[in-house]
Amino acid sequence: MTILLEAYNLHRAFEKTVAVHHVDLTLSKGEIVALLGPNGAGKSTTMRMLTALLEPTRGSVTYLSHRIPEQIVEAKRQFGYVADQPMIMPYLTGWEYIQFVAGLYGCSADEIKKRATPLIERFALTEAIHKKATGYSHGMQQKLALIAQLAHDPRVLLADEPTVGLDPGSASEMQAIFREYAQDGNAILLSTHLLDMAQHLATRIVMMTRGRIVASGTPEELTQGGARSLESVFFQRTGEVTL
Ligand SMILES: Nc1ncnc2c1ncn2[C@@H]1O[C@H](COP(=O)(O)OP(=O)(O)OP(=O)(O)O)[C@@H](O)[C@H]1O
Known part of the structure; x- marks a missing residue:
């Protein structure tokens, strides 16, 4: 192994x-x-x-x-790290946050979009993704933090x-994402x-x-x-x- x-x-x-x-x-x-x-x-x-x-x-x-x-x-x-308290920056929308975090790792906008879009859909964040992330609930911020960390492909x-x-549906989706990732x-x-x-x-x-x-x-x-x-x-x- x-x-x-x-x-x-x-x-x-x-x-x-x-x-x-x-x-x-x-x-x-x-x-x-x-x-x-x-x-x-x-x-x-x-x-x-x-x-x-x-x-x-x-x-x-x-x-x-x-x-x-x-x-x-x-x-x-x-590696990517999702902390227990998501650190979401003020002023940024969810989409900008993902672009910003994955951009730090040198990923192109196209790569980030390709990896993040299916995860945004699976976590039902499509409507919220262009709104300010500070207005998200804790669970939404947690999902956003995971997407941002997976978007640089660690x-x-x-x-x-x-x-x-996380609500039961999102918790189950997150576990499915973890299994596929592994x-x-x-x-x-x-x-x-x-x-x-x-x-x-x-x-x-x-x-x-x-x-x-x-x-x-x-x-x-x-x-x-x-x-x-x-x-x-x-x-x-x-x-x-x-x-
Ligand atoms: N910055 C710190 N200063 C002093 N002691 C600390 C600090 N961080 C952790 N500790 C101590 O280290 C020990 C381990 O703490 P840690 O937070 O790693 O536990 P944990 O297993 O994550 O606990 P929990 O399940 O409650 O989150 C505890 O005794 C804690 O008080």
Whole structure:
């Protein structure tokens, strides 16, 4: 399997709090990896280090042999990132926002249009796309952020809680888009609290708690072929108690 993203020995401390302890993680072509963990487990800190938004205390991140920070520009071309709070710029319409973000990666207007138009239609944003994006609902902004990140055709997509705020139809469409994107030879890492979505969408599940990876495997492996619920495995591995 071709490895698209490799994180080695990632470690991050904030003064006395160690948020992430020596995490190793790879993403290979075709994989959809769900990162699960209780609040404060270190998922967002890991995501932010993988997307070069946060400098690790130790460790390295490499996209297709482009290492951060030495080859940051080449590395950044390889991935798209959808944050949990979409950062939509004032004044821009949805269409201008997509053009602006994908344009930063050197894509032509024609390429962007070709990639973005079908996604805009699938997410039912055709009517809204020429209106100011600051007037969009949270879910509409989340969909717009995903389209903008896919419009530059990255090999890896990282998404923090991507379906939060989406209506059921849009959440289902987003999952279908994720599957097709992975089947096209790309890879996805998504952090989520939705165990059901992780079980049905992910090809591999990684569980974190207190900054460490405590489990990694396919949904079938972790649930022992369905003999256990993913919820019970999650509680056992992460030390969370059921109330
Ligand atoms: N900028 C920061 N300064 C100090 N501590 C931080 C900072 N960012 C994160 N932390 C701490 O690092 C730990 C991991 O936080 P992180 O946000 O990565 O968890 P998470 O798994 O994403 O949680 P959630 O599911 O609640 O979003 C927590 O103890 C948090 O308080």
